[in-house]
Amino acid sequence: MKLFEWTIGIIKLFLRPLRAAAPAAVLSACLAAFVPAPGQAGIELVFGTYAADKPTATVKKYQPFLSFLAGRMSEELGEPVSIRLKVAKEYGEGIRQLASGEVDFARFGPASYVHVMKENPGIRIVAMESKNGRKRFKGVIVVHKDSSVQAMEDLAGLSFAFGDELSTIGRYLAQEYLLNAGISSADLYEFAYLGRHDLVGEAVGAGRYSAGALKESTYKKLVAKGVPIRVLASFDNVTKPWLASSQMPENVLEAMRKVMLSSENEEIVRRISKNGFLLGADQDYDIIRRAMERSLAF
Structure with a gap:
């Protein structure tokens, strides 16, 4: 725990000059550099x-929860657990890191889970x-607050902003929803x-695109900041694994699972997952697999 807290303290010092606008690649490299000291038990x-x-x-967002998780896992396993954070600059890099074992555990979107399982079924x-x-x-x-668009069908002939090409909401589910409304890329x-x-919402608010797809929580944050967008339509997504x-x-995985499933009332957990955690299974993501297949027709 002390090692992790020391690491976080040093990271914060490095982040101060970068806080205004740190490129993702620079920040990732900075975080990756702070490894536990050699010989630490x-x-x-x-x-x-x-x-x-x-x-x-x-x-x-993640620092407080990872410190909490390390402390609880240390108690469960009877030996010190330290956790460091590594932020990938984009979805594909994050998928590769987990598939290869470069990171030990990760929080992914549903589509990224489907992709990583193809690369490493283990x-x-x-x-x-x-x-x-x-x-x-x-x-x-979403569309601009003052947009004349009132229905999905009105988007024909207009422009659309998606998120990452591997994003569940930002691509696959949004494209499936557009197709169901009779709108393809053509x-x-x-x-x-x-x-x-956030870049999608800001682009729509600035009038660079007629509409765009993003997660509901980001939409609410942008509106609170004054970005002039409104919801045109919404659709279901599966929560993150x-x-x-x-x-x-296996014993480390089981200790992590026990801590996460027994901590739904902890304030620090609610900052990461508002209502805690649930047991998950591969079949929970079947609707995402279907959307990914459907989006091929976009």
């Missing part, structure tokens, strides 16, 4: 994720995030993949 784990929002916000679900006791939450398609004036959810690499020892 105990279990050393690396947590990986990708920056779906600003990288600095990603770091701030990946295991530690737990799924809970949304009011359920495994579903919303993705949204029916749009143009479309583009902008990467992060926390995944263990194929190389993680």
